[in-house]
Amino acid sequence: MAFARHDLYPMTESSCIFCRIAEGRAPAHVVWSDAEHVAFLDVNPVAPGHVLLVPRAHVAWVDELSADAHARLFAWVRDLARPVAAAAGAPHTGIAVEGYGVAHAHVPLVPVRRAGDLDPCRQEPAGDAALRAAAERVRSAIAEAAS
Numbered sequence: 001m002a003f004a005r006h007d008l009y010p011m012t013e014s015s016c017i018f019c020r021i022a023e024g025r026a027p028a029h030v031v032w033s034d035a036e037h038v039a040f041l042d043v044n045p046v047a048p049g050h051v052l053l054v055p056r057a058h059v060a061w062v063d064e065l066s067a068d069a070h071a072r073l074f075a076w077v078r079d080l081a082r083p084v085a086a087a088a089g090a091p092h093t094g095i096a097v098e099g100y101g102v103a104h105a106h107v108p109l110v111p112v113r114r115a116g117d118l119d120p121c122r123q124e125p126a127g128d129a130a131l132r133a134a135a136e137r138v139r140s141a142i143a144e145a146a147s
């Protein structure tokens, strides 16, 4: 039997929460965006200040992006990593792409302090006030890094 990876997560673009966020049709604590990407806080962060960077185009997996689009996505991963860590007072940003959870390519950027801090079992829902404050810190750190 043929097995398509998409069978793991049958999902249409219209029902995709990350597409809806990218189009401004679903609420999110957006911390940065450009014409091709949106970065916003994970509402179930592994650690406070956990950012998800997604391409606006709907693809399920990062390896479905063109080589150029993949390179542009990961250039922003590089540029956002230090501000994400700085905003949380963490020494480093951990990056681990498992691709599960939502079937729209996403790169988690998580402030980390020690090995194991990226464990998805650490995810916990964050309250709106905490997310709002964390988003403001991340936006400020990004603005500072760009200046």
Ligand SMILES: [Zn+2]
Residues within 6 Å of the ligand: 013, 016, 017, 018, 019, 020, 057, 058, 059, 103, 104
């Ligand atoms: Zn999508």
